[in-house]
Amino acid sequence: MKLINSMQTLKDDIRSGRQKRRQDIKTIKQDTKQLAQDTHKMVADSERNRREEASNEKRKLNAFTKDLEQDVVVLRKGFRQDQAEVRKEISTASSIWHGKASAIEKPEAKENEGEE
Numbered sequence: 001m002k003l004i005n006s007m008q009t010l011k012d013d014i015r016s017g018r019q020k021r022r023q024d025i026k027t028i029k030q031d032t033k034q035l036a037q038d039t040h041k042m043v044a045d046s047e048r049n050r051r052e053e054a055s056n057e058k059r060k061l062n063a064f065t066k067d068l069e070q071d072v073v074v075l076r077k078g079f080r081q082d083q084a085e086v087r088k089e090i091s092t093a094s095s096i097w098h099g100k101a102s103a104i105e106k107p108e109a110k111e112n113e114g115e116e
Contacts, residue, residue: 095101 092101
């Protein structure tokens with residue numbers, strides 16, 4: 001009788017193990033499906049966020065570039081003005097050096113002194 005009880009217990013254990021495995025597989029499939037859906041949603045959200053960030057960065061970069069270009073225009077204009085002044089001063093200094101002009105005859109020196 002003991003053998004029959006053991007066989008019945010084994011049979012019940014096998015049956016319950018099969019049912020548990022089926023339920024576990026069903027749960028795993030459901031979890032996997034949910035995980036796939038969540039992953040697709042996360043990827044879509046990440047892509048949307050990436051596009052928004054790219055758009056914002058592009059706008060910022062364009063504004064920076066425009067400001068930089070304006071700064072360069074101002075710097076180049078200032079450089080050309082300074083360059084013209086230096087050329088004029090060198091020309092005057094050269095004339096004075098070669099005796100073609102006198103430092104006293106320079107009327108701009110008197111104007112510049114009043115500005116200081």
